[in-house]
Amino acid sequence: MIEIREFTKKFGTYCALDHISLKVEPGVIVGLVGSNGAGKSTLLRSIVGVYEGDGGILTVDGESPYENPSVKEKIFFLSDYPYFQSGQTLQDLAAFYARFYRRWSKEKFEYLSRIFPVGKKQRLSEMSKGMQRQCALICAVSCCPDYLIMDEIFDGLDPVMRQLLKRIVSGEVAERNMSVVIASHNLRELEDFCDYIGMLHRGGIVLEKDLDSIKLGIHKIQAAFRPMPEIEQLKQQLDIVTWEAKGSLLNLVVRGEEREINRVFESLHPIFFETLPLSLEEVFINEMEAAGYDLENILK
Amino acid sequence: MTLKTSSNKPPRLFGATWRYGLRKCRGPFFLYAGLMLLFLPVLFMLISSAIRLNINSETQVFLSQLSEETRLYITSAYQSVLVLLFTFVLKPLAIIFSAVFGMGLFGFMHRKRSVDTFHALPVRRVPFLAANFLSGLTLLAVPVVVCTLMTALIAGNTGAYWGMMFSFVFTQLFYLLLGMVSCFAFVMFMCVASGTMMDAVVSASILSVAYPVLLLLMQAFLEAVVPGYLFSADVTVITAFSPFAAYLLQSYWTLEQANSITALQSRVPLSFTIWWIFLTVLLIVASLLLYKRRKSEYAESTYSFSPLKEGMKFLVSASSAFGLGYIAALIYQSDLVFILFALLGALAANTVVEALYSRGLRHFARGTITYGVFVAAFFAFYFISCFGLFGYGYTAPKASDVKYCTVSNMGSMVATEYAYNGAADVNTELAPRDLEYSLVDEDGRRLADLNECYTGEENIEKVIQLQKDLTRMVSGSLNPLSDSFSFGHRIQFTYYLEDGSKVVRQYRLISLYKQNRDDEVKAFEQRLNEVPYVGEDTFGYSDLLNQIKSLEIDYNTYVHAEEVAELEKLTGDAYDKKYEELESKYGDIYKSENMFIFWNDLTPQQKSELVALLKELTPIDMENYTPTAMGTIYLESALPQSIADSDWIGLLDDSVDTDELGVRVEINFSGTQNPELVEFIRSVYYAES
Structure with missing residues (x-):
């Protein structure tokens, strides 16, 4: 289990992670989303022992990963821009990782090499970005890690490859109880892949819940009123994240159980109202806005 | 699916990284190995063929039929070729590739992508860096060692003496490997201490150039303003922190200084070797410790270890200050201009280096702190120097600690230089007290070389007092501008201490002449002339015994054929008889017609046995014989029959090679009285001519 408590990481005077707390249980897929510069990559690098924290606790199976080979052996980090040595082929890459990871599986490597459409003897530098990602993923899975940490893995992969990736990783999770932490801006892909979502903004965790709770706990409401009720009055009864009124039409994003929300609205006798589920992207935007992300100015 | 079950222990990970x-x-590596192969065994083979072809018809016979003289000649010629190859080809090549491999192996820490990959691997940082360092050393050393072995084998199989070649080649190899390791450790340290490769290159370049330049310029300044200060061009000191410069300059310097090419390695100072072994170890340890502390986020940043950057800025500021200050002052002839341009030069250099490190002038204001420190240090140095460097010129050893001292009267250019400055010529009245004389007997035969000197505590005390008086005279008259880089009339005091060290003070008198203080100088010279000294007329037999370092029978000495035969009998015949016994005892012994060389370092027991043996072989009392520092006892008594048969040997031309001449008995002992030895020499030399 990855356990992070009040973890802080600073770069000089800039605080990239500010007292973050997070838990990753075995056999789950956690998605990390957040604004640019929120600290997602910093958190991943801290988990894999690349960065040393400046405060708090970060443990993997009870031990700090920093300068700890026995812990790092269980973790594989797929960074946003995988590093390859010039002239290296997939075969060379495999040989490299096989030397360092005790649990390297040649069979798995051979199997994955056949599934993904990449040449084992082709130079990695001559491959496209997506193909390079595929090669890195093949090696990552072949290392049989307990924890697979991936940063922006979907970048450059075509939709078919994304599905293949998700299928393979999910298979590993199911088969070996592997945990996955994946940071991405591709919320659509995370939506049907992750069990849990952690949302970061300005070095802090804004939201950390399982995906179903997130989706069930926040709703988009479209309602028509004549006359329009007082918003302040509504805010007293509902946890409104955002709202917008256009004439007699009111659009709201509200946290809470659907049944309770419906009850409140019915009591206000609207001309019409409906409750809609939010996509993860909509949840993200609304939560970010609530956390102070200046969407209006950004999207102007 | 099968999983590998091998353990992930540190040695396995270390090996994987390596x-x-x-x-x-x-x-x-392939390029490097190819070049090494081309320049060492292949090129050597071609040159060695040419050497053998030049040795007349002897090359037509089998190796076993070559005469001893020819084999010695071939060995010597091969050694000369190898010195040139090692100095001018292999060392530069090894140094260049130590930088190339260093950038290849340590460059990963300057890129975030590679840092992410390598620091996420299940291996600790110190073993990871150490393994990379060892990889580089393996890549650097293997081709050199293999090629050197091949070369030694070629040399040994084409006429050279195996023992001599191997000993020589491995000495060369040792210095090449030491230089290689030092340079590679230096590159590793610079990479660890820098955030980017460019920073590492800038820092390494600055340290390689600015430090030696600064030391030379500061010394020129000190010599100009501090009475008694003597400029030192010791390569070990000047290049103390720059392995690239050290190994190239040391080679060229010793090559220039050496009388013969093959004497090169014996002239590499011990201090140089010890310093570079020490610094190399220090660089490796410092790199490993720094790397352990180095944060991953330093990659691609410019602030990896800021003390290094500030140190480099200080170095460049200081060297630029003295450089630009001198140039401007020489043009405008003003001390004020010197200071002004020194400060401007430092500011310009500080700005340029800051711009290089920070890729712009964003941190210019913060960077001026270093400049401020430099300005303070510059003025402190300037005033401390101008006020005599804490009485440097007044410091002298205690008379009781001094064995003897000399006074050199230098500066033959005084008349020319002073005339150029618009004043009258200067005639110095001080006789130099350091002339070297050959001690000869009544028949004109040279017995030994002796130096004039001051001896006895009372006389040495007088000399010390005179040195202090001269300091007083010169103090305040020196000028950092006009006296820099000028020579003229100088007086040098050299004190040889009982413990073997020496203290030197040198005074430039040009400033006194400029101030028309010629009379003071002459009065001082008169006082110095009055101090009794041991000179040509006063050398005594006891002085000879006290000072004697070596006694030689060589081409400068008349030797009668009968004595030659006697010597031969005393040495060669007896040696021949003992050869088998020696070989069985001491193993690796090279024996020529009448010469033994013991290659191996001997144990104290073996040394005492050898001394006893030598006593037996010769009538010389070897009681006080001290083997050389390397533990090698070298006795040579080569007397070719052709020379022995002639009536007279002597007054031969200087160009005649000692080996060809062959008459040489050289016995070193450490300044002890040994009447028996002198008597023996006298008995040989004083034969009727």
Whole structure:
């Protein structure tokens, strides 16, 4: 289990992670989303022992990963821009990782090499970005890690490859109880892949819940009123994240159980109202806005 | 699916990293190995063929039929070729590739992508860096060692003496490997201490150039303003922190200084070797410790270890200050201009280096702190120097600690230089007290070389007092501008201490002449002339015994054929008889017609046995014989029959090689009285001519 408590990481005077707390249980897929510069990559690098924290606790199976080979052996980090040595082929890459990871599986490597459409003897530098990602993923899975940490893995992969990736990783999770932490801006892909979502903004965790709770706990409401009720009055009864009124039409994003929300609205006798589920992207935007992300100015 | 079950213990990971390092640099390695192969065994083979073809008809016979003289000649010629190859080809090549491999193996820490990959691997940082360092050393050293072995084998199989060649080649190899390791450790340290490769290159370049330049310029300044200060061009000191410069300059310097090419390695100062072994170890340890502390986020940043950057800025500021200050002052002839341009030069250099490190002038204001420190240090140095460097010129050893001292009267250019400055010529009245004389007997035969000197505590005390008086005279008259880089009339005091060290003070008198204080100088010279000294007329037999360092029978000495025969009998015949016994006892012994060389370092027991044996072989009392520092006892008594048969040997031309002449008995002992030895020499030399 990855356990992070009040973890802080600073770069000089800039605080990239500010007292973050997070838990990753075995056999789950956690998605990390957040604004640019929120600290997602910093958190991943801290988990894999690349960065040393400046405060708090970060443990993997009870031990700090920093300068700890026995812990790092269980973790594989797929960074946003995988590093390859010039002239290296997939075969060379495999040989490299096989030397360092005790649990390297040649069979798995051979199997994955056949599934993904990449040449084992082709130079990695001559491959496209997506193909390079595929090669890195093949090696990552072949290392049989307990924890697979991936940063922006979907970048450059075509939709078919994304599905293949998700299928393979999910298979590993199911088969070996592997945990996955994946940071991405591709919320659509995370939506049907992750069990849990952690949302970061300005070095802090804004939201950390399982995906179903997130989706069930926040709703988009479209309602028509004549006359329009007082918003302040509504805010007293509902946890409104955002709202917008256009004439007699009111659009709201509200946290809470659907049944309770419906009850409140019915009591206000609207001309019409409906409750809609939010996509993860909509949840993200609304939560970010609530956390102070200046969407209006950004999207102007 | 099967899982590998091998353990992930540190040695396995270390080995994995080491092998990865080897694979990573295989491209440059093949180029390096190819060049080494081309320049060492292949080129040597071609040159050695040419050498053998030049040795008349002897090359037509089998190796076993070559005469001893020819084999010695071939050995010597091969050694000369190898010195040139090692100095001018292999050392530069090894130094260049130590930088190439260093950038290849340590460059990963300057890129975030590679840092992410390597620091996430299940291996600790210190072993990871150490394994990379070892990979680089393996890549650097293996081709050199293999090629050197091949060369030694070629040399040994084409006429050279095996023992002599191997000993020589391995000495060369030792210095090449030491230089290689030092340079590679230096590159590693610079990479660890820098955030980017460019920073590492800038820092390494600055340290390689600015430090030696600064030391030379500061010394020129000190010599100009501090009475008694003597400029030192010791390569070990000047290049103390720059392995690239050290190994190239040391080679060229010793090559220039050496009388013969093959004497080169014996002239590499011990201090140089010890310093570079020490600094190399220090660089390796410092790199490993720094790397352990180095944060991953330093990659691609410019602030890896800021003390290094500030140190480099200080170095460049200081060297630029003195450089630009001198140039401007020489043009405008003003001390004020010197200071002004020194400060401007430092500011310009500080700004340029800051711009290089920070890729712009964003941190210019913060960077001026270093400049402020420099300005304070510059003025402190300037005033401390101008006020005599804490009484440097007044410091002298205690008379009781001094064995003897000399006073050199230098500066033959005084008349020319002073005339150029618009004043009258200067005639110095001080006789130099350091002339070297050959002690000869009544028949004109040279017995030994002696130096004039001051001896006895009372006389030495007088000399010390005179040195202090001269300091007083010169103090305040020196000028940092006009006296820099000028020579003229100088007086040098050299004190040889009982403990073997020496203290030197040198005074430039040009400033006194400029101030028309010629009378003071002459009065001082008169006082110095009055101090009794041991000179040509006063050398006594006891002085000879006290000062004697070596006694020689060589081409400067008349030797009658009968004495030659006697010597031969005393040495060669007896040696021949003992050869088998010696070989069985001491193993690796080279024996020529009448010469033994013991190659191996001898144990104290073996040394005492050898001394006893030598006593037996010769009538010389070897009681006080001290073997050389290397523990090698070298006795040579080569007397070719052709020379022995002639009536007279002597007054031969200087160009005649000692080996060809062959008459040489050289016995070193450490300044002890040994009447028996002198008597023996006298008995040989004083034969009727």
